[in-house]
Amino acid sequence: DSGVTQTPKHLITATGQRVTLRCSPRSGDLSVYWYQQSLDQGLQFLIQYYNGEERAKGNILERFSAQQFPDLHSELNLSSLELGDSALYFCASSAGQVETQYFGPGTRLLVL
């Protein structure tokens, strides 16, 4: 157990819908990262927050957004969902920005 928690574990929804994925980092970690894992794209970095501020963006679609709250938990919002958004979404956290990232259990999203 990495200490990073993610909810929900599984999510099934329909195309066009909007969902919110939640992540609580390890106690004391200030950095939160979101990654998407799919069979065709592999593991891709989406976005990073550090102590509430966005620090880096990767291959994140405009339909996706995220934020980190004052209590350091983070949410990833996915809207206008498409079939191709079906994937495993991981949250990771680290103490600062250069330390090892610890991954949560992931949220498996299925868009039908």
Next chain:
Amino acid sequence: ELKVEQNPLFLSMQEGKNYTIYCNYSTTSDRLYWYRQDPGKSLESLFVLLSNGAVKQEGRLMASLDTKARLSTLHITAAVHDLSATYFCAVSGSGYALNFGKGTSLLVTP
């Protein structure tokens, strides 16, 4: 764009044998990570390599880093079934986010 290439992508090996997984990356980076992922599970951190010539060992796994060659290796010694998993190398890029290789699926057979 930072690219990370692993090979092989699939590896079937017998118990007791040795093998090496290779990870090449395209641009300078100051840290390289190895993670393990079991089917349907999350990623578990194995090693962090921070400098040229760094070598780390844990059990039957040993990782090394050659920053000049932009190459890291993960060496498996006397493989056992419990090592069956997918192994990813990752290199830090923009904003310290990780750029992952495609992973090496390792199957250790009796």
